[in-house]
Amino acid sequence: MPYLGLEEPPLGHLQASLDNFIPHAQQFGFFLHVSTFRASALLAFQSGHPSRPTPGLLSVVHLLGVHFSQPEAANNQEPSLLSRAVQHVATDLLSSHPNKVIHTLQAEVLLAYYFLRTGMLLEAKYRVGTAVSLTLGAGLHKIRSANITTPSTIGIIHDQPFALPLPQDGLQEAERINGFWTVLMLHKFITVALESPAHVCGALEAPGMQIDTPWPIDMDRFEEGILRPDLQGNSTVRAFLNGYLSDNVHGDSYFALASKAAILFHRAAHLTGQWSPTMTHRDQLAYDAxxxxxxxxxxxxRANLAPIPRYNATHDPNIRSIILTHALVDAASIKLHWIFAYALSTSKEICLSAARNMVDYGDLNLQDLGYMNPIMGNLWMTACLVFIDEISRTRQLRSSWSEAPVVEDSLLESYRNGLKAMSLFSQESNLMRYQLTKVQEAFEAI
Incomplete structure (x- = not known):
């Protein structure tokens, strides 16, 4: 690459990367206002200029743009681009850039999703940890808090305590709100995907941790003025888990619904990890409640979710968020009930129904949707394993259950639907390819 020695790629290369990245940005945790970001990225100022994004964020976006560009030649470019991006992100907080905190947070999120997608799981976990620390240090969990809070200090920079400055306008504040929820979702995804059930928790669920930040908004609706001046937040997640499903303050935005679904997914997985067949009677009662x-x-x-559009929905920019939200809710049901599926027929039916929902898209062509959030591989794998588990059980009962072949045909069809979805997206994702292999191995073992 002739421009590897330069500070950043030529304008034409950067513009092409942005065009490749932006259609998929939301699925990989991009929470900034897209058109504002794109315009600032293409300004004719040198790298690091305060009117442009930080060098680290631009480098990561360029990396992802090349990654999404498809040609085989891009694979040879990515290691060098990744190395440059990581170096820039590591030093951006030491700069005087006015947006260094939020842009570094955005870069860390994008890197985490990139590592997750490419199967570098330890690196992804590290980036998520950094993003969580930066989020809490910047006080993004206390935006518009109704409670009196002490201003957060991110750390010591140049021997002086550094705090996040007040937002300059409503757009900056909306980006910070969405940045918090983006990190929360990513944290929950990575915890469930990479930790054992008994260790599904983390910094954002620590005792005494209270999240007051209002629910996120859909950035494409920001111009409608939906971030009201009098809006305040108070125990946002706790209120949701206590049954307050909607606060009627953009709590039903596509982003907010996906955030709530991620919370349910994580909560169900966490609960499952607490169950043990040897728990005391008192603990069993507490768990049951x-x-x-x-x-x-x-x-x-789930009852309040609009259904997934089945026909001609590919023009809807939010269709992938809708699919993700539904899949997270169904996966939450499976996480909660799967350990009881052998003993309780109701739990088994709940798991099967949820798994079928996750692989049934009607006439919707998944191939037309573009790249999906990397966690979808984990969700589809969960559904496929439910089908494999039930096919195995059906075969064991075949000698005494005359209808078993019919039941198995239905299960096989659902399994193949899940396999088809995973196969489709495994072509460019190392993580999805690995998950597909594990599903196929599980099926061959029955």
Missing amino acids: AARSVNVLIESF
Whole structure:
């Protein structure tokens, strides 16, 4: 690459990267206002200019743009681009850039999703940890808090305590709100995907941790003035888990619905990790009460979701968020009930129904949607394993259950639908390819 020695790629290369990246930005945790970001990225100022994004963020976006460009030659460019991006992100907080905190946070999120997608899981986990620390240090969990809070200090820079300055306008504040929820979702995804069930928790669920930041907004609606001046937040997540499904303050935006679904997904996985067949009677009662509460919340939330559009929906920019939200809710049901599926027929049916929902898209052509959030591989794998588990059980009962072949045909069809979705997106994702292989191995073992 002739421009590797330069500070950044030529304008034409950067513009092409932006064009490749932006259609998929939302699925990889991009929370900034897209058109504002694009315009500032293409300004004719040198790298690091305060009117442009930080060098680290621009480098990461360029990396992802090349990654999404498809040609085989891009694979040879990515290691060098990744190395440059990581170096810039590591030093941006030491600069005097006015947006260095939020832009570094955005860059860390994008890197985490990139590492997750390419199968570098330890690197992804590290980036998520950095993003969580930066988020809490900047006080993004206390934006517009109704409670009196002490201003957060991110850290010591140049021997002086550094705090995030007040937002200059409503757009900056909206980006910070969305930045917090982006990190929360990513944290929950990575925790469930990479930790054992008994360790599904984390900094954002620590005792005494209270999130007051209002629910996120859809950036394409920001111009409608939906971020009201009098809006305040108070125990946002706790209120949701206590049954307040909607606060009627952009709590039903596509982004907010996906955030709530991620919270339910994580909560169900966390609860499952707490269950043990040897728990005391008192602990069993406490677990049963918590599980019933989460189950009621999942079902109520699902009942209020609009269905996934089945036809000609590819022109809808939010269709991928809708699919993700539904899949997270269904996966939450499976996480909550799967450990009881052998003993309780109701739990088994709940798991099967949720798994079928996750692989049934009607006539919707997934191939036309572009790249999906990398966590979708984990969700589809969960659904496929439910089908494999039930096919195995059906075969064991075949000798005494005359209808078993018919039941198995239905299960096989659902399994193949899930396999088809994973196969489609595994072509460019190392993580999805690995998950597809594990599903196929599980099926071959029955």
